[in-house]
Amino acid sequence: GGQRDRWVFHQGAFVRAGEVALGPGTQGLHYGTGVFEGIRSFAAASGNGEALIFKAREHFERLRASCRLLRLDLPHDTDELVDIARELLRRNQLFGDSYLRPVVHKLALEPGTPFGVRLRGVSTAVTILALPMGDYGNPEGIRCGVSSWRRVPDSALPARAKITGAYANNALAVDEATAAGYDDAILLNQRGTVAEASTANVFVVHAGRVATPGPDSDILPGLTRAAVTRLLADVAGVAVAERDVPRSELLTADEVFLTGTGCGVVPVVEIDGRQVGEGRPGPVTTWVREAYGRATRGADPRYRHWNTPVGGA
Ligand code: PMP
Numbered sequence: 001g002g003q004r005d006r007w008v009f010h011q012g013a014f015v016r017a018g019e020v021a022l023g024p025g026t027q028g029l030h031y032g033t034g035v036f037e038g039i040r041s042f043a044a045a046s047g048n049g050e051a052l053i054f055k056a057r058e059h060f061e062r063l064r065a066s067c068r069l070l071r072l073d074l075p076h077d078t079d080e081l082v083d084i085a086r087e088l089l090r091r092n093q094l095f096g097d098s099y100l101r102p103v104v105h106k107l108a109l110e111p112g113t114p115f116g117v118r119l120r121g122v123s124t125a126v127t128i129l130a131l132p133m134g135d136y137g138n139p140e141g142i143r144c145g146v147s148s149w150r151r152v153p154d155s156a157l158p159a160r161a162k163i164t165g166a167y168a169n170n171a172l173a174v175d176e177a178t179a180a181g182y183d184d185a186i187l188l189n190q191r192g193t194v195a196e197a198s199t200a201n202v203f204v205v206h207a208g209r210v211a212t213p214g215p216d217s218d219i220l221p222g223l224t225r226a227a228v229t230r231l232l233a234d235v236a237g238v239a240v241a242e243r244d245v246p247r248s249e250l251l252t253a254d255e256v257f258l259t260g261t262g263c264g265v266v267p268v269v270e271i272d273g274r275q276v277g278e279g280r281p282g283p284v285t286t287w288v289r290e291a292y293g294r295a296t297r298g299a300d301p302r303y304r305h306w307n308t309p310v311g312g313a
Contacts (some may be wrong), residue, residue, distance in 0.1 A: 007091040009084050009128040012075070014091060020127065027106035027122050032165015034105025035066035038199075038261045040133070041089055041098045041310065045297035049312035051095045052298045054261070055223050056082045056308040062223070063102055066161040071119040072104045074126065086310045088130045095312045099133035099262070102126070105164060136262060139289070141269030141281050142183035144197065144256075146247060147173035151187040151195035151218045159196070159220045170198045184258070186250065186271065189218040194245040200260030201225040202268075204245055204253040205284045211249075214242040224259040224292070227306065231291045234302070238284075255282035257289075264296075265289040 004018030028034035039059045044050040060081040067074045076084065085100050092098075106122045113121030149172045151159060157166045170187075177185035177198075186202060189195040194202055194213050201222040203212045210232060215221050232238040250256060254277045256268040265288050267281035281289075295303040 006129075006131070007088060008130075009088055009126075011125060011127075014087065017129070022125070023108065025108060026125075027108065028125070028164060029105075031106070031117055032163065032168070033070055033119065033122075034103055034164035035063065035070055035072060035162050036101060036103040036164055037063045037066075037162065039085065039100040039102070040261050040296070041094065041100065042296045042298075043096045044307075044309070045294070045299035049095055051089055051098065051310040051312075052296070052307035053082075053085060053089075053100070053310065054296050055227070055306050056085060058223050059261075060085075060102070062162070063104065066163065067104055069158065069161045070106070070163065072106065073124045074104060076126070082308060084128060085130075086308065088128055089310045092130050094130055094132060095310065096132060097134050099131050101129045101131075103129075103164070133262075135264060137258075137264040137266035138183070139267070139281070141267035142258075143181075143270040144184050144186050144268050144272075145177045145180050145182040146250070146272055147176055147185040147187045149173045149176065149185075149187065151189045153190050154216075154218050159218055162220060174198045188247060191244075192247065193217060194247060194250060195219050197258045197260075200258035200263055200266070202245070202250075203228070203240070203257050203259065203288075204249050205255035205257075205282065206249070206253050208238070208284070209241065210238055210284065211241040211243055211245055213245050217244065222259055222261070224261055224264070227295065227303075228259050228265065228288055228292060231295065231303075232288065235291060236287065250276075253277065255285050257281075257285040259292075265292045 006017045041051045041053045107125040152169045173185035196219045229240045258266045267285045294300045298307045
């Protein structure tokens, strides 16, 4: 089977991807009025054939919060959404490393609703896709450019809500960075301090101290960011400072790394043409990457509550 034969969850039922049809009037397409999540599932380290969804409940709870902001009706509770995700992986036989993409968006004007930009009087579509995805974070480290596009401020379009339309901001920044030969962009906020990378949070390490931009930095407070903060505190005894990170710190840090569901923990070895630290992944980054890798695959008994198993049989 090809892409069209994959199972997706769409409007309350499991259907083949090729059966999903969206009309040309789809509101989320016109106005970017949708929200989404990115969730990873990993082959269990035990080798028992199970897949483990990482922080499944937290992702669906964040999705629900995003939906509230845009007045999107999410007709499934968190337990149901987790069950749907598990069923979707089973139907697609995805017991290796994979990616789940829930997207909830404005669909069509309800009868009597006048044409135009609005949140009320518009129906909602709920779709969840699942696809195989290996590690896409480069363990050797990546090169980043600080974007000339600033992060959209929380007062205009909150990054914390994962709004589909807001990602045009991220796409502009990625496009600029890749055109300049970089792997990814780091965006500053309107205050000129570090916000985040295109789809990941930023951490800086200086003399063994670890910091990351705080919740008022126009960031998505990532679930990977929270997991890494937890691992550093519990296991390594390192408290991560959540504070403003000036641009100059990116260029003087011993280590910089990114965290995100898609990429995991990724070392940044060059920023704006300057080597970060020794120009290779540093000890804190390497430790965090390994600790996170173990936790996501169920190899650390302290963090089993982060893993939702999906049986192969
Ligand atoms: N910031 C942005 C803009 C993102 O899209 C993501 C990816 N969801 C992140 C940060 C990292 O968040 P998380 O660790 O929850 O994936």
